[in-house]
Amino acid sequence: MNDVTEPVSATLVERAKRALGKRNLVFIGLMGAGKSAIGRLTAQALGVPFVDSDHEIERVSRMTISDLFATYGEEEFRALEARVLKRLLRSGPRVVSTGGGAYINERSRRHIKRGGLTVWLNAELDVLWERVNKRDTRPLLKTENPKQTLENLMRARYPIYAEADLTVLSRDVKKEAMVEEVLAAIADHQKA
Numbered sequence: 736m737n738d739v740t741e742p743v744s745a746t747l748v749e750r751a752k753r754a755l756g757k758r759n760l761v762f763i764g765l766m767g768a769g770k771s772a773i774g775r776l777t778a779q780a781l782g783v784p785f786v787d788s789d790h791e792i793e794r795v796s797r798m799t800i801s802d803l804f805a806t807y808g809e810e811e812f813r814a815l816e817a818r819v820l821k822r823l824l825r826s827g828p829r830v831v832s833t834g835g836g837a838y839i840n841e842r843s844r845r846h847i848k849r850g851g852l853t854v855w856l857n858a859e860l861d862v863l864w865e866r867v868n869k870r871d872t873r874p875l876l877k878t879e880n881p882k883q884t885l886e887n888l889m890r891a892r893y894p895i896y897a898e899a900d901l902t903v904l905s906r907d908v909k910k911e912a913m914v915e916e917v918l919a920a921i922a923d924h925q926k927a
């Protein structure tokens with residue numbers, strides 16, 4: 736799989752743009768679902784700015800997510816995440832990819848719901864596991880059995896992610912195909 740973008744249908748892009756209007760598009764979902772990768776490519780297709788809340792948190796704090804968790808703990812991280820999201824979602828349209836736990840936090844979820852149209856990248860355990868087990872940058876997975884931890888997170892979080900406006904199944908197809916599905920979901924959403 737590579738990051739070379741093949742042109743997405745111009746008609747589909749126009750339909751999605753019209754449906755989105757001035758709203759932000761916010762990607763939510765578990766670690767490895769593709770929020771950052773698919774979010775960036777979707778922003779490119781729509782011709783709007785892209786921002787990733789994990790990257791923005793690291794930029795403003797000048798610390799990595801792992802160091803933030805280790806130094807200040809998860810609660811402080813969530814408070815910072817909520818502040819960053821509130822600011823990022825103030826104006827649009829832009830594509831905002833969130834960290835995996837953002838939508839689970841009540842304060843962040845409120846900002847996200849107010850701030851734009853949400854897309855949940857839903858994925859099965861094995862898809863997520865194949866993607867996340869290659870790197871150890873995710874503090875919540877530094878456990879004795881990270882695959883089991885991921886499964887526990889799925890069970891706890893999926894009912895909450897399911898509140899999203901749109902759901903797209905994330906799987907190992909070309910990233911451009913994922914972008915097209917996201918754009919189609921946005922375009923068709925308006926008809927509902």
Ligand SMILES: Nc1ncnc2c1ncn2[C@@H]1O[C@H](COP(=O)(O)OP(=O)(O)OP(=O)(O)O)[C@@H](O)[C@H]1O
Nearest residue numbers: 736765766767768769770771772835866906907908
């Ligand atoms: N459709 C896809 N096919 C194959 N690989 C993919 C696909 N989508 C994403 N990936 C890869 O999976 C890995 C995880 O994706 P990404 O970092 O976008 O996830 P994320 O949802 O942002 O996770 P986190 O919550 O940890 O930030 C990356 O290496 C990315 O390139």
Ligand SMILES: O=C(O)C1=C[C@@H](O)[C@@H](O)[C@H](O)C1
Nearest residue numbers: 766789800834835836873874
């Ligand atoms: O799922 C989560 O709670 C997290 C996901 C990452 O994106 C980071 O925001 C952090 O590692 C926490």
Ligand SMILES: [Mg+2]
Nearest residue numbers: 770771789833
């Ligand atoms: Mg990400």
